Amino acid sequence: MPDRREATLLEDLPEEIIDKILKGLPPKDVGRCRAVSTLWRSITSIPEFMLEHHRRQPLLPIIDGLGRPASFVLFRGAGADTSNQQLWPFIPGLRHYHLKPTLSVTCDGFLILLEQNKFYIYNPVLHKRALLPYPQAGENECSNIIGFYRHQLTGEYRLLWTTFRPLSVVKYSLYILTVGSGVPRHIRIRMPTVLSPSAEHKLLGALCYSNYCPPPVHLGGSLHWCPFSVCGVADITGGSRDIVVFDTKAESFRWMRSPDQAYPNRKLFDMNGTLGFWGSSIKGDAGGCLSFTALDIWVMQDYKAEIWAFKYRIDLSTVEASRQLYLTSCKGKKKAPLRSTVQWFNDMAVLNEHELLIMFNDKHVLRCNTDGMVLGLVNIGKSQYCMSLTSHRFQESIIPIPSFP
Structure with a gap:
């Protein structure tokens, strides 16, 4: 026991x-502690510690500045004590947005990033990356990673x-690659209802293209995709279910029902540990132009019964x-923060129970409350004039990348 007349040191605690x-x-402070004490390094290097430490980190939205001048940035908030964090690209001094990962x-x-036709796994906290082995693909085949x-x-x-041939009769193949192993494993889509080869082909095609299928939401030990209606995934099940679910334990697929109301533009998201869904309504103007004018937010009330509220x-x-x-209240400033009117919505991300981010007009992001009242304008870099609110969320981690043989 330490002498009670002396100050108690951290090492004296259980x-x-x-x-x-x-x-x-x-995470950065944990890294500094590792260099201070052998005991601290031992405690923080246990896999259970690293995973639990990761789970305690906030789930933050990623904004893409398209390389002009910022790239992938974690949005931490708008308070005086918060700052956005750049997720650095691989190439030092990268300046051209069309070359960024x-x-x-x-x-x-x-993060899994595609850079110059090569896939890398990257940990921004540790500043470590590793090249992923490419599946054995045939000539002129392309590939895409759809789940992690x-x-x-x-x-x-x-x-x-997934791998596919875009220039001939399109044929999709699905693989599972264990990070740290150089041998991908080819699998078929196993579902409660047997899929015909054409239906399996159609489903893989819908999941393969990010333009029509946002990245999956990982909740409750499963990955959840919600392909856009243009993909025709609902046609496979007769329209009864159109959310694709992958059980990461059994490594099998199944269907889930989305809200009954039809939306041409829709996405799934993580709403504080619950599966969320937003859909946007379309409105036409006098000139025949269509735009998304409202966002409806739904939450999964009963996961097993597939009931949405x-x-x-x-x-x-x-x-x-x-x-x-908001702009009127900012008139005292030298420059108006934004002059472009809100003409249509593009995307949305939930920050907490009362705040969210809304992307509009292809290049601006607002911070709003759940009543639609503007709380601020998002700026992720000096002279920032273009940005995209991605569908990705990120929790920092000190977990090392599994090593390849």
Whole structure:
């Protein structure tokens, strides 16, 4: 026991208490602690510690500045004590936005990025990356990674990888690649209802193209995709179910029902640990132009019974009127933050129970509350004039990348 006349040092505390204190530190501070004490390094290097520490980190939206001047950025908030964090690209001094990596999927603090036709796994906290082995593809075949998960039984990180030939009769193949292994495993889509080869081909095609299918939402040990209606996935099940679910434990697929109301533009998202769904309504103007003028937010009320509950609606006219009031209150500033009117919605991300981000007009992002009142304008870099709100969410991690043989 330490002398009561002296100050109690951190090393004098029980190891369980030290463990709890270290789990509450930000990832960068944990890294600094590893260099201070052999005990601290030992505690923070245990896989269970690293995974639990990761789960305590906030789930943050990623904004893509398209390389002009910022690229992938974590949005941490708008308070005086918060700052957005750049997720650095691989190439030092990268300046041309068309050469920057493309973000495919995320999981447990890892990013999977496509750079110059090569896939990398990258941990921004540790500044470490590794090249992923390419599946054995035939001549003129392309590939895409559609899912990323931690296998519950083995603790391995695995990728769902598709290959296809775009210039001939399109043929899709599906692989599972364990990160750290150089041998992808070819699989077929196993579902409760047997799929014909044409139906399986149609489903893989819908999941393969990111323009028509946003990245999956990982909740409850499963990956969830919601392809856009143009993909025709609902035709496979007769329209009864149109959300594709992949059980990461059994590594099998199944269907799930979306809200009954039809939306031409829709996405799934993580609403504070619950499966969320937003759909946008279309309105035509006098010139025949169509635009998304409202966002309906739904939340999964009963996962097993597949029951959705309507949460709230964000209307374009409300957001635009609030934006005008916000700009009026900023008249004392040298420059108006934004002069472009809100003409249509593009995307949305939930920050917490009361706030969300809304992307509009292809290049601006607003921070709003759930009533559609503007709380601020998002700026992720100096002279930032173009940005995209991605469908990816990210939790920082000190988990090392599994090594390849």
